[in-house]
Amino acid sequence: MSLRTVDDFPYLDDKIYFNCAAQGVVPESTTKVIEQYIKDYTEYIRGKQKPDAPDYGAVRANSKRLFAEIIGGKESEIAFVPNATTGINTAFGMIPFTKGDNIVLSDLSYPMGATIVTGYQRKGVESKFVKHNKGVIELEQWEKAITDDTKAVMIDQPGWLNGFLYDVKAIAEIAHNHGAYLVVDGTQSAGQKVWDIDETGVDFMATSTYKWLLGGAYANTVGYMYVKEEHIGELQPDYVGSQTLPKEEERANQEDAFSIYEFNPRKDIGAVEVYNQNQFCYVSAENSMKVLLKYGVAKAEKQIKKVDTKIIDGLLEHGVDLQTPVDEKRRLYLNALVPDYKTVCAKLAEEKVSISPRVGGLRISPAAYNEVWEAEAFVEKLAKYL
Numbered sequence: 521m522s523l524r525t526v527d528d529f530p531y532l533d534d535k536i537y538f539n540c541a542a543q544g545v546v547p548e549s550t551t552k553v554i555e556q557y558i559k560d561y562t563e564y565i566r567g568k569q570k571p572d573a574p575d576y577g578a579v580r581a582n583s584k585r586l587f588a589e590i591i592g593g594k595e596s597e598i599a600f601v602p603n604a605t606t607g608i609n610t611a612f613g614m615i616p617f618t619k620g621d622n623i624v625l626s627d628l629s630y631p632m633g634a635t636i637v638t639g640y641q642r643k644g645v646e647s648k649f650v651k652h653n654k655g656v657i658e659l660e661q662w663e664k665a666i667t668d669d670t671k672a673v674m675i676d677q678p679g680w681l682n683g684f685l686y687d688v689k690a691i692a693e694i695a696h697n698h699g700a701y702l703v704v705d706g707t708q709s710a711g712q713k714v715w716d717i718d719e720t721g722v723d724f725m726a727t728s729t730y731k732w733l734l735g736g737a738y739a740n741t742v743g744y745m746y747v748k749e750e751h752i753g754e755l756q757p758d759y760v761g762s763q764t765l766p767k768e769e770e771r772a773n774q775e776d777a778f779s780i781y782e783f784n785p786r787k788d789i790g791a792v793e794v795y796n797q798n799q800f801c802y803v804s805a806e807n808s809m810k811v812l813l814k815y816g817v818a819k820a821e822k823q824i825k826k827v828d829t830k831i832i833d834g835l836l837e838h839g840v841d842l843q844t845p846v847d848e849k850r851r852l853y854l855n856a857l858v859p860d861y862k863t864v865c866a867k868l869a870e871e872k873v874s875i876s877p878r879v880g881g882l883r884i885s886p887a888a889y890n891e892v893w894e895a896e897a898f899v900e901k902l903a904k905y906l
């Protein structure tokens with residue numbers, strides 16, 4: 521039984537939507553929260569706020585607690601960031617690189633992460649790419665590539681184009697054995713995959729809210745960043761501002777209480793939070809995370825894999841090659857190598873089937889709100905173009 525047992529998803533009424541890797545479908549209860557928020561906000565800026573309006577600041581703050589629960593971390597390890605891109609940039613800015621270091625990443629990296637890494641070439645930090653074979657990267661490849669000159673390892677969990685799931689814990693261990701930090705882009709799974717992040721050794725992780733967290737559309741996104749407890753207060757971001765002053769000095773903006781003569785940053789996660797006061801997007805993400813937690817993150821992952829497996833079985837029967845492993849432990853979604861895949865994708869869109877053309881194949885990414893019958897209907901529709 522899918523997430524549709526917990527909430528309504530009217531968006532799905534007339535289509536097959538296997539495109540959560542592009543944008544997640546918003547639960548109806550979140551849409552209602554958004555409607556109410558906009559109403560309350562417009563009343564507020566007109567000076568007509570109702571005395572019983574919800575405390576949206578508290579809702580925003582609560583979203584952090586829920587995100588920590590979703591990824592298996594502590595609330596004190598979570599920062600508000602505008603999006604995944606800012607979070608990943610912030611993480612790299614906290615790592616003490618010196619000339620001659622290298623960063624190891626893979627050719628499955630989303631262009632954003634890869635660009636941040638190759639950007640460090642300007643500072644004399646080499647980028648070392650590990651290459652995939654049919655969408656798979658084996659642990660031995662990381663073992664070979666990561667050396668004592670490696671200062672950071674960067675992965676997306678899972679690979680953005682094909683849903684390939686890394687053994688994050690093992691990669692973290694290899695990185696740490698060489699004194700390197702592990703930075704993970706979690707945008708393509710956080711919300712609907714079990715992370716147990718505090719158990720994995722991951723040093724930094726970031727995500728945006730519009731995909732697997734079902735927080736809303738890309739045009740209205742925010743993000744979360746995870747910093748492993750031991751680095752908080754030890755590693756500082758490149759950016760500082762009045763928001764990163766220690767809490768007891770929050771009066772710094774008031775008359776007679778300026779604190780401007782010494783550099784004295786916060787020692788908690790707030791040291792990272794310079795950029796973002798957004799409330800609206802966190803309020804919507806908060807409700808969607810409640811929906812996901814009510815259903816259960818482990819159950820969500822299981823449901824997704826059930827639907828994926830049905831699709832994969834159908835595609836293999838039709839002789840389709842995948843650039844994703846068949847083994848369900850190693851994938852969250854899939855990429856099918858279909859001839860003329862861009863045209864096929866456009867034709868399917870005309871039939872109200874939503875997937876994405878990505879790197880030579882069809883990226884098919886069901887979420888916990890999808891059901892097995894949709895997988896069967898999808899294979900039938902795709903079969904016409906094979």
Ligand SMILES: Cc1ncc(COP(=O)(O)O)c(C=O)c1O
Pocket residue numbers: 541542603604605606630632676680705707708728741
């Ligand atoms: C792996 C990955 N990271 C990040 C993003 C988007 O990042 P942002 O929301 O910061 O633009 C995407 C979007 O497709 C993605 O696939």
